[in-house]
Amino acid sequence: MPDHATPATLDQRLEALETRLAYQEHWLDTLDQAVAQQERRLDKLEQLSALMRERLREQHQALSAQNDGGAHRLEDDVPPHY
Template identity: 50%
Template sequence: MSLEARLDALESRVAFQDDWLETLDRLVREQASELEKLTRLNQLMRERLSEQRQAIDELGGDVPRPEDELPPHY
């Protein structure tokens, strides 16, 4: 294999690797963005759940909470 052919092969591999690296970088950025959105949504849901629990507690202690009830087979 001549030096020129080897150089062409290496340049081709580098070009392919550059393209692959750009693709991976784009995907990682997209996933990071999606993770941020899901983290914010999770936090919002936790806050709303906490608000609902507080509202139930304010209604009075006689309202049964699902987590305090025994399953039907007990």
Template identity: 50%
Template sequence: MNGDTPPNDSSMTEDTTRDRLDALETRLAYQEDWLDTLDHALAAQDRRVAQLERTNDMLRERLQHLRHSIDHMSDDDSTPAPSDEVPPHY
């Protein structure tokens, strides 16, 4: 109801009822289309988030490997740790 006609108004004609029904069906069709559009957008975002999570996991693993490699390099006595190196201008 759009507020123009009380629900029990007996003066409502068949044409008025048909017009209101057509308007409601039109609104419903637009809402269904909008809902379908939102559903597709949500599915695309879900796929994108899953892809970004996989990329994040892969990069995190690579970073751990690099840190592990750096730690092993600093354990080598022949290579000084970066904090122990003297800059060339000293």
């Protein structure tokens, strides 16, 4: 034990370490909750994206059927800003 390591200084150091540990545990819990929330949001966005892709596919098929066998493709359209 070093000369400057009195029981009082050891108690102070231990209290400081316990305080830091408590803050770290708090932030880990906070980050864990944030990650879980982001994961739920990502799942919902992936479901929405899949639904939108399916609806776009259905609309494309409907437009192809209206254009006598699909002679016109949506990919060939020039965007409105050109």
